[in-house]
Amino acid sequence: MLQQTQVDRVVPKYREFLRHYPTIEKLAAAPVDAVRRLWYPLGYNVRPIRLHAIACESVARYGGRLPDREEALRQMPGIGRYTAGAILSFAYGQDAAVLDTNVRRVLGRVFLGPRRLADLLGPRRRAGAARPRLRFQSSAHGFRRDVVHAAQAPLCLLPHEALLRRLPACLISSRSWRR
Numbered sequence: 681m682l683q684q685t686q687v688d689r690v691v692p693k694y695r696e697f698l699r700h701y702p703t704i705e706k707l708a709a710a711p712v713d714a715v716r717r718l719w720y721p722l723g724y725n726v727r728p729i730r731l732h733a734i735a736c737e738s739v740a741r742y743g744g745r746l747p748d749r750e751e752a753l754r755q756m757p758g759i760g761r762y763t764a765g766a767i768l769s770f771a772y773g774q775d776a777a778v779l780d781t782n783v784r785r786v787l788g789r790v791f792l793g794p795r796r797l798a799d800l801l802g803p804r805r806r807a808g809a810a811r812p813r814l815r816f817q818s819s820a821h822g823f824r825r826d827v828v829h830a831a832q833a834p835l836c837l838l839p840h841e842a843l844l845r846r847l848p849a850c851l852i853s854s855r856s857w858r859r
Contacts, residue, residue: 681693684724689722704735707735708732708736708744712729712732715731727758734756734758737756748772748774750776765778
């Protein structure tokens with residue numbers, strides 16, 4: 681609901697949505713038009729239809745739970761790499777890459793620079809090209825550790841000291857970072 685929509689507009693709709701559909705079973709049992717009408721003022725009206733389809737499939741195939749495997753999640757309508765990673769990370773506590781487009785773009789520019797990033801992504805701009813080497817935890821410590829790990833990966837061509845000079849000061853204030 682929050683994608684491309686202001687929080688002030690979402691909060692009342694989110695509460696209303698949960699009052700109508702407190703469980704995945706209730707959502708699956710509802711007529712899809714009722715789900716769509718409830719969502720309507722938020723825009724992106726294909727999302728409630730996909731959410732309803734996900735609920736139906738979850739009830740039919742997974743006992744009313746979302747699957748806990750990326751491959752199964754990605755087969756559901758409207759669930760891509762980012763959403764599957766978020767579900768696995770937040771719902772199941774799995775170590776899954778959750779890297780949105782804006783963060784991926786910034787990290788690509790920090791680690792590669794705009795020219796090398798464009799070369800890596802190629803004409804089709806494959807968004808997931810750098811993903812396997814960049815895995816982030818939810819804590820600041822995990823983020824710092826993983827940025828250092830990413831800096832040492834073959835993907836990054838910068839020496840460690842040069843990388844640290846390019847990172848914001850708030851990320852390198854910890855002594856554990858410096859060698």
